[in-house]
Amino acid sequence: MMIRYASYFIAALLPLLLFRWFAPASIGEIDFWLLWLLAMVLVSLPVVYAEIALAYRSVDAPLAGMQKLTREADASPVWRSFGWLAALVSIIIAALVISGASTGILAALTELNSAPAVPSFAIAAGLIVIAVLLSLLGVAPLPIGLGLMVVGIVIGAVNGLPHIDFAMTDVSLSEWARAVALALVSVGAGTGLYWFGQNLASKQVITAVGADNHNAQKPARSRTANEYRATKLVLPIWILQLLVGVVALFVSGMALPPIGQLLYWVGVLFVVSYLLHYSTQQLAHKFGLLVSLVITFVVALVLVVAIPTTWLVGILVIISTAAVLLLSIFAGWQMKISHLRKSLNFGNEGLYNLWRVAIRLVVPLALLLALIGWVMQWLS
Numbered sequence: 001m002m003i004r005y006a007s008y009f010i011a012a013l014l015p016l017l018l019f020r021w022f023a024p025a026s027i028g029e030i031d032f033w034l035l036w037l038l039a040m041v042l043v044s045l046p047v048v049y050a051e052i053a054l055a056y057r058s059v060d061a062p063l064a065g066m067q068k069l070t071r072e073a074d075a076s077p078v079w080r081s082f083g084w085l086a087a088l089v090s091i092i093i094a095a096l097v098i099s100g101a102s103t104g105i106l107a108a109l110t111e112l113n114s115a116p117a118v119p120s121f122a123i124a125a126g127l128i129v130i131a132v133l134l135s136l137l138g139v140a141p142l143p144i145g146l147g148l149m150v151v152g153i154v155i156g157a158v159n160g161l162p163h164i165d166f167a168m169t170d171v172s173l174s175e176w177a178r179a180v181a182l183a184l185v186s187v188g189a190g191t192g193l194y195w196f197g198q199n200l201a202s203k204q205v206i207t208a209v210g211a212d213n214h215n216a217q218k219p220a221r222s223r224t225a226n227e228y229r230a231t232k233l234v235l236p237i238w239i240l241q242l243l244v245g246v247v248a249l250f251v252s253g254m255a256l257p258p259i260g261q262l263l264y265w266v267g268v269l270f271v272v273s274y275l276l277h278y279s280t281q282q283l284a285h286k287f288g289l290l291v292s293l294v295i296t297f298v299v300a301l302v303l304v305v306a307i308p309t310t311w312l313v314g315i316l317v318i319i320s321t322a323a324v325l326l327l328s329i330f331a332g333w334q335m336k337i338s339h340l341r342k343s344l345n346f347g348n349e350g351l352y353n354l355w356r357v358a359i360r361l362v363v364p365l366a367l368l369l370a371l372i373g374w375v376m377q378w379l380s
Helices: 006-022 030-058 062-072 077-111 120-137 141-158 173-185 193-207 217-227 230-251 258-287 289-306 309-334 337-344 349-379
Strands: none
Touching: 006 077, 006 141, 006 173, 006 193, 006 230, 006 258, 030 062, 030 173, 030 193, 030 230, 030 309, 030 337, 030 349, 062 077, 062 193, 062 258, 077 120, 077 258, 077 289, 077 309, 120 258, 120 289, 141 230, 141 258, 173 309, 173 349, 193 258, 258 289, 309 349, 337 349
16 A cells, blocks of 8 residues: 555655745745646656656566667667765755754754753764654555654644745746756656566566456556556646645745654654665666665765755755756657657647647757756855
């Protein structure tokens, strides 16, 4: 049951996790939120469709699935780097969030006069160890994390929501860059998480077929193929992200009381464990489970301890954008048209053509403009 709804948990959790890193500077700018909505439609929605389609076509997780798809499309192995980048993005998100959790927990304990005499990076290292151990539980920590985060937010909301003065400001390329980054990372587009979730759910359906009926898998798969439509999976995820994004907009600048902070950040720890579980499972395709667990732990620990939080945000923007760019070009230009048409199974040919134009032209152009905007912002 948990595996079936893993994608929906992630869709609800990522905006709550990541809005605070990109939204506060522009929280009252109406034009920024209009740009975010535009980026959600033009960039995130086509990319999530691509992830689900590739998951259905490959019948495997992202890293292993890209190997199958590149062979099938007779494409260069360089496109397989999406699987590696997706795993790395999940670790970077985990490190960024854990860095924030260590600071938040230390601040809450200080208010309660119970702060230990240790620096925040030491707390972050300890949280990484706990998250890696929790990652062995797979999907199970997700609902626990969501529950604790919601309780923490509700405790904060009881004291009142922050007052936000909305106003129109001048639109700029750097504002578009921040809107695209928020749409990508808070939605999880290009991380492979929805691809991975769809693969887990598909495996569960196949495993559930009666072991005593050796021919049962064939009709079960044919029924699934007849009933499958990518839109039935993508739109609920995307709409949920929009709704939670609106909630995250109002709570991202909210000050939580100490107990609320502790509950919220402990919930974050449970969610991070799933991100590390995902990256470990991807790397396990090449290195085996134990070695992959060690690699995930070491990379996450180095990122948390050695890299400043502001740098982590920049690294996350660059690598997640590169991953989405690779995915969009591969899906739009390398995959066979007939394969993607079957994998998406749109009821209308016009919708498929619209998606194909978006994934081939609109998404890469929007991402390149966003990168230019980030460069301009960093140089200034």
